[in-house]
Amino acid sequence: MAGIDDVARAAGVSTATVSRALSGRGPVSVATRDRVLAAAESLGYVVSASASSLASGRTRAVGVVVPFLDRWFFSTVLAGISDALVRKGYDITLYSVSADPAERRRVFDDHLRRRRIDAVITIALELDAEESASLNGLDVPIVAIAGPNPLVTTLTVDDLAVGRLATTHLLGLGHRRITHIGADAAIDAGSTVPALRRRGFEQVLAEAGVTDARFEPADFTIEGGSAAAARALAAPDAPTALFAASDEMAIGAILAARDRGLRVPHDVSIIGVDGHELGRWFGLTTVDQFARGQGERAAHAVLAELDGAEPARGRGTLPFELVDRGSTAAPSRR
Amino acid sequence: MAGIDDVARAAGVSTATVSRALSGRGPVSVATRDRVLAAAESLGYVVSASASSLASGRTRAVGVVVPFLDRWFFSTVLAGISDALVRKGYDITLYSVSADPAERRRVFDDHLRRRRIDAVITIALELDAEESASLNGLDVPIVAIAGPNPLVTTLTVDDLAVGRLATTHLLGLGHRRITHIGADAAIDAGSTVPALRRRGFEQVLAEAGVTDARFEPADFTIEGGSAAAARALAAPDAPTALFAASDEMAIGAILAARDRGLRVPHDVSIIGVDGHELGRWFGLTTVDQFARGQGERAAHAVLAELDGAEPARGRGTLPFELVDRGSTAAPSRR
DNA sequence: CTGTTAGCGCCTTCAG
């Protein structure tokens, strides 16, 4: 494998000049640069990441930390990040943190601290104080796609508003008996994404004078959503509408409704959150949060900081939008 | 950030000893080792990946190359790989190659050659000769999860047998008019996964004396499968069964059948391939190929080679299995 | 078992 001195020799210059020509840092005459580029090309020279990193402190890699790889939202955000980063010549180092606390600690205390990355993006991770500190200690740009976390720079959807939007939509159609399907977190857990969506739901209901804010816990899977919906719909005074905190749960709800012989939206309206591609096939009305775009935004934010931009302190705001595909309508009964 | 000499000083030994104690390579007395470990721990020392790689040639990272991140099969295999690798202290560097040939070349000619990884796993990539050569030139263990490719070590499902199994199942139920929904590749393209599944289909049909091997091309998405099924079912002499080369297409086919008012399996039987988790919700009969397990297998294969095992030359065989969930039955008409 | 001593391959002042 060719090294930098092979290129230097072939181009008749010093290794310093090769380095400058190839990295674009420091002045090199056009003629020299072309000669170097040609030599590098013909020798198939590619700079060694470790040598370059060791000498320069830059790695041309971004770490991405996710809690799940095999769920739609995460792989879609990841795809967005990858697109944007590859285009700029960055590699992605993937850190998948499991539920196991010991393994999770190892990722933060060991893997992430190997100085292998120039920046970090976390996706929907609830970082505790220690983890936030550990990330900040890396001394690299960090962007968290997540609910607001005062400890790191975040890019976040206003999930309170998301919850309000979905609920307002149902209320506007005339629904009064509405069940929210969401995470089981204690509502006062405060700022987690599921808690915010739920609080938005309750706020709007309260403002409309609806005192009956129903709730069924579920785990953000189709299966969980299906079970939660089945429980809700089995009640004697069944809800006329379901608001699920994710599209996967909403799809589960649609399947559960069908199982009970209920037509959507005639017998029960269902709305989700996410913009899952599958939603289209179920005619699912949802609050789209443009997952892929979130990944791209995060990547751009991180790249900008690496280019010397001011770290976007605090919170960036991510867009969301109601997409009506027909799974909600006015209630046919009261 | 603490360096190796800080640890050496704190433990009262040389840096060489610290290196040996921490890496486990080379002899160190238990007492010394414990002292070093304690010092490292209390200083929060983590070895620098670039310095260590440069000196040792090892990176403790494995590259994973995928064509898509946001499709179920790929993210599921990736999750399997990640699980197995993280447990051994390896990082994953992700290379997502797009359809754009120029970008694709950059991944093989530039990114992968930065000597940032100790091994490579490719998922369902059809490598041309140049790309295979490029990978082999890396001089690291390579495992390709893919159709047989003589140029690199592969871990492959016998997709001819998969095609035969699905078709035999339908034939056994009494179907004779069967449409295969698969990739549009010319059948003689030979050894690609979709081509093999299709060939298995045609072989079994021919052996049973069925001369009418129907085919509809599609792109492995729900949407494509739906459109292909719609075309097939619109024919005057409509098929009584559909064999889709992926579960996503099979789900699309189920949706298309429903759209036409057909009941599955009463009016039309449908079988897929993959073991997609969603299949359960559609009662989809499929040939499961255990995607997550494939990732784990690949990771273990690569780790074994890194541990000095002989490269498993040639092809490893991956399991598959018919899972009957009820979307196939005897034809009700002829 | 442990310390000393060269690098690993490249980047980056510092002169020229």
Added chain:
DNA sequence: CTGAAGGCGCTAACAG
């Protein structure tokens, strides 16, 4: 604009 030279932080012989 270009070259010389000293590290970047760690590992791997080689002695002892």
